[in-house]
Amino acid sequence: MDVTYLSDILKKVSDNSMDVDTALESLKHLPYEDIGYANIDQHRNLRTGEAEVIFGQSKTPEQIAGIVTHMMHENARILVTRASEEAYEAVKEVAPEAVYEKLSKIIMVGKIPVPKEEKGTIAVVTAGTSDIPVAEEAALTAEFFGDKVDRVYDVGVAGIHRLFGKIDQIRSADVIIVIAGMEGALASVVGGLVEVPVIAVPTSVGYGASFGGLAALLSMLNSCANGIGVVNIDNGYGAACLANKIMKR
Known part of the structure; x- marks a missing residue:
């Protein structure tokens, strides 16, 4: 500094x-703060309204714990995505209050804020149960940022009557995150039924011809429904960040 x-x-x-x-x-x-193996952007909160989030994938548990230690000097709340249980054990040594959500692979340090009732709701909708890990990454990230989240899971087009049974609940949201693998059709269907922004998240769920989520990604990018934005494959975190920015406006 x-x-x-x-x-x-x-x-x-x-x-x-x-x-x-x-x-x-x-x-x-x-x-930034240079700690040798990482340059911590301690002032991102001032610029963007949210502190830097630690992407845990490919980092060692010791590196993650070290970054958390330095971030704690400036931030009351810290989020780590794509984290292993080993990383969580290392983080607990420096931040005993840390919690780990195994399904989403998220570590959270600090209390999740209680959202204000007038702020509105983000609906996180999945096509299948297999998409829930990505959905939980999105939902927990949004909650960590102070948003109210409504979860609507397993309403994919293979049994589209399930979607229609939840459509009033989905329509009541201010932003909708739709998460689907395989052919990724749910985002287009939802986009044609609602009047609010839809953020589509393709997942890597599916058999061989889904090409690790590429088929769903291309389907979402080619959606004939208007008002849909698409983030990268399995990027629940990115979808939540975009939804949060929309909610702030």
Whole structure:
């Protein structure tokens, strides 16, 4: 961190030559914290409204725990995605209050905020039970960001009457995240039935010709229903981030 830069801003605030809002705007450009194997963006919260999230896949448990340790200096709440149980055990050593959601592979440090009733709802909808791990990554991320989440699972087009039985519940949401593997048709169907933004998440669920989610991805990108945005394969976290930004507007 550039201590001289920070001291200069604090001095300007103290002698009233800079107001607090301008100071916060300036602090958004402070540098990262270099801990050798990672450059932690400690000021992302100032720039974007949310702290940096740790992507746990391919990181060692020791690296994840080390990043959490340094992030705790600046952040009351920390989220780790794609984390293993071994990573959780390492994080618990530095943050005993950490919890691990095994299905979604998410580690959370700090309390999930209680959403305000007037804020609205994000519906997380899956085609099948096999899509729930990605759905839970989306749902827990959205809840971690302070959003109210309504889960509607296993309503895929193979038994479309199940969707119609839940359609009023789905329509009551302000943003809808639709998660589907195989041919990914559910996003297009839902998109044609609702008037709110739909975020489609293809999953890698399916037999060989699904090509690890590529078939669902292409189906969603080629949807004839309007108002659908598509994120990457299995990217529940990315869908929740987009939904949260929509909700903030």
